[in-house]
Amino acid sequence: MDIDPESVVDDVMRRWPATIAVFLANRMHCIGCPVGRMHTIAEACAEHALDRATVLAQLAAAAGRAHEAPR
Known part of the structure; x- marks a missing residue:
């Protein structure tokens, strides 16, 4: 699954939890x-x-960071 305009908000946040910060930074109260x-x-x-x-x-950037291996 890629993140595209038709991706469902909740699905994106569940699959890539790091994206929650993007929603918050943009004052999108989508969480919950x-x-x-x-x-x-x-x-x-x-x-x-x-x-x-x-x-x-x-x-996409947040999701990419979420998939980086821990250092």
């Missing part, structure tokens, strides 16, 4: 929101008036 189980990244960005490409890049 019942709508997050249905909202896509595209819908959440539109709802919060955020640039989708920027948020997707931030989420």
Whole structure:
């Protein structure tokens, strides 16, 4: 699963917990929101008036860091 505009917010946060920081940094109150189980990244960005490409890049970066091997 890749993170794309049609990815469901809750699925992204569950698969890549490090992405939670991105939602918080962008003042997206998606954590624990019942709508997050249905909202896509595209819908959440539109709802919060955020640039989708920027948020997707931030989420991808956070997910990549989440997969790095511990040092």
